[in-house]
Amino acid sequence: MGTSGMRTIMMMLLLLLILLLCTITVGIQNEICLVGSENFECAQKSPKILIKGGTVVNADHQQIADVYIEDGKIQIVAPDIKEMEGVRVIDATGKFVMPGGIDPHTHMEMPFMGEESCDDFFSGQEAALSGGTTMHIDFALPHNGDLAEGFRLWVQKAEKSCMDYGFHMAVTKWNDKVAQDMEWLVKEKGINSFKFFMAYKGSLMVSDEELLQGFKKCKELGAVPQVHAENGDAVAEGQARIFGLGITGPEGHPLSRPPVLEGEATGRAIKLAKFVNTPLYVVHVMSIDALDEVSRARHSGQRVIGEPVVSGLALNDSKLWDPDFRTAAMYVMSPPIRAVGHSQALQDALSTGILQLVGTDHCPFNSKQKALGKHDFRKIPNGVNGVEERMHIVWDVMVNSGKISVTDYVRITSTACAKIFNIYPQKGAVLPGSDADVIVLNPNAETKISAKTHHSRIDTNIYEGWGKVEVTISQGRVVWENEQLTVERGSGRYIPMKPFGYLFDGLDKVDATYMSSMQAPVNRNF
Numbered sequence: 460m461g462t463s464g465m466r467t468i469m470m471m472l473l474l475l476l477i478l479l480l481c482t483i484t485v486g487i488q489n490e491i492c493l494v495g496s497e498n499f500e501c502a503q504k505s506p507k508i509l510i511k512g513g514t515v516v517n518a519d520h521q522q523i524a525d526v527y528i529e530d531g532k533i534q535i536v537a538p539d540i541k542e543m544e545g546v547r548v549i550d551a552t553g554k555f556v557m558p559g560g561i562d563p564h565t566h567m568e569m570p571f572m573g574e575e576s577c578d579d580f581f582s583g584q585e586a587a588l589s590g591g592t593t594m595h596i597d598f599a600l601p602h603n604g605d606l607a608e609g610f611r612l613w614v615q616k617a618e619k620s621c622m623d624y625g626f627h628m629a630v631t632k633w634n635d636k637v638a639q640d641m642e643w644l645v646k647e648k649g650i651n652s653f654k655f656f657m658a659y660k661g662s663l664m665v666s667d668e669e670l671l672q673g674f675k676k677c678k679e680l681g682a683v684p685q686v687h688a689e690n691g692d693a694v695a696e697g698q699a700r701i702f703g704l705g706i707t708g709p710e711g712h713p714l715s716r717p718p719v720l721e722g723e724a725t726g727r728a729i730k731l732a733k734f735v736n737t738p739l740y741v742v743h744v745m746s747i748d749a750l751d752e753v754s755r756a757r758h759s760g761q762r763v764i765g766e767p768v769v770s771g772l773a774l775n776d777s778k779l780w781d782p783d784f785r786t787a788a789m790y791v792m793s794p795p796i797r798a799v800g801h802s803q804a805l806q807d808a809l810s811t812g813i814l815q816l817v818g819t820d821h822c823p824f825n826s827k828q829k830a831l832g833k834h835d836f837r838k839i840p841n842g843v844n845g846v847e848e849r850m851h852i853v854w855d856v857m858v859n860s861g862k863i864s865v866t867d868y869v870r871i872t873s874t875a876c877a878k879i880f881n882i883y884p885q886k887g888a889v890l891p892g893s894d895a896d897v898i899v900l901n902p903n904a905e906t907k908i909s910a911k912t913h914h915s916r917i918d919t920n921i922y923e924g925w926g927k928v929e930v931t932i933s934q935g936r937v938v939w940e941n942e943q944l945t946v947e948r949g950s951g952r953y954i955p956m957k958p959f960g961y962l963f964d965g966l967d968k969v970d971a972t973y974m975s976s977m978q979a980p981v982n983r984n985f
């Protein structure tokens with residue numbers, strides 16, 4: 460054999476060797492996947508997951524079925540799906556398989572009252588995922604009144620995200636630029652809701668005139684107007700009055716902004732929304748006074764959404780009188796957590812559909828930040844935790860107590876939010892084609908909630924002792940299991956939300972009826 464023949468044989472042998480090495484490497488990789496190690500999902504770009512034997516719960520239906528997940532989407536929901544090689548199996552026998560929670564109300568790294576809420580988009584989302592919430596909608600604030608700048612800032616803040624999120628945008632003043640920016644945000648940036656603060660005089664508060672302009676613009680754009688409903692002028696008056704009486708501690712907070720001020724602002728916002736014929740979303744309904752306004756409006760056919768938050772549903776104001784400042788200050792938020800009786804009324808309203816969905820208003824400030832108001836309750840940064848605890852507490856307060864069904868639980872923690880903000884059934888459902896944001900909830904489990912073990916950066920916790928979510932799957936990956944988090948910084952996705960959701964259906968007909976009912980202008984002969 461000549462030299463060239465030898466060279467060809469050597470080349471062929473080398474090629475064979477390379478081929479062999481490649482096969483072994485792929486084999487080893489497959490082995491890692493098939494072994495089903497704890498980090499199975501990390502080793503794969505697009506894990507394949509089969510959740511077996513659980514009760515799959517949607518807002519309108521529940522059935523025993525398996526759920527097959529691939530490519531970040533739910534592919535199949537059906538009984539007895541065959542186990543296949545390379546597919547990770549999660550046994551959910553005796554447990555509920557549900558859409559991941561959607562928290563409609565959070566404030567990550569929010570600059571407020573001279574401080575910044577202490578969870579950023581990463582730590583806050585770690586907290587959320589470990590509690591079974593797979594999407595949240597955060598309130599972006601304008602930067603010096605500029606909405607476009609505020610949006611860009613929030614986009615930057617959210618770069619570190621590890622789960623899906625969307626934004627509401629606040630409107631804190633009114634001019635042509637604000638109107639233009641609202642249009643840009645809706646048409647090009649995936650925002651379909653705007654929040655107006657009727658409180659926080661001197662910082663975020665808007666006047667009735669600004670509220671009206673904002674409502675009109677929202678209606679034109681098909682975006683949902685939201686209100687923080689407290690009479691800010693009267694709150695300022697109440698704060699001066701209570702402080703003047705020598706009441707400087709955290710108990711001064713609820714005393715200075717009683718339920719009547721929340722009821723007044725809620726009623727005012729509802730009436731202005733009726734005048735404009737726009738839907739309205741009232742955030743953090745905390746009192747019977749506000750609830751009565753929402754109830755009356757809904758009873759009359761007006762499209763008003765009422766959102767209680769977990770603190771209002773589960774707690775009362777007694778801790779604000781705690782002799783220990785650190786303890787009492789933990790509970791300072793606005794509108795305040797109310798006296799015994801209000802939370803029960805809110806629970807009842809939620810169970811009968813007068814209120815529609817549950818948020819958290821997660822806006823945590825740690826003890827050092829809260830201590831800024833040690834000698835003046837008006838300086839205690841307002842806000843409490845909740846994004847990690849919401850799913851557990853709502854289960855405990857609403858399902859365990861027998862007030863609602865498991866399907867209703869899914870509705871108020873996930874589906875209603877997805878529908879209101881026009882992202883259903885991408886979110887809020889366990890259906891083929893939906894995003895694979897899924898939780899496994901064990902009704903018999905007790906996971907400890909405690910400041911010592913929670914994932915939020917806050918050093919206190921107003922909820923100690925609840926817990927039920929065993930597995931969280933976000934974007935098709937298991938991120939929470941065996942009380943361990945496996946998340947990737949930067950893997951979160953911004954979920955754009957389209958305008959003109961169902962709340963806007965038929966409003967044009969109501970407008971047309973109104974116009975034709977006027978019998979005006981009257982032609983008069985002068």
Ligand code: URP
Nearest residue numbers: 687792793820822841842
């Ligand atoms: O106390 C609260 N609620 N802090 C966050 C800001 C707000 O009003 O939602």
Ligand code: ZN
Nearest residue numbers: 687742743793
């Ligand atoms: Zn608010």
Ligand code: ZN
Nearest residue numbers: 564566820822
């Ligand atoms: Zn809030």
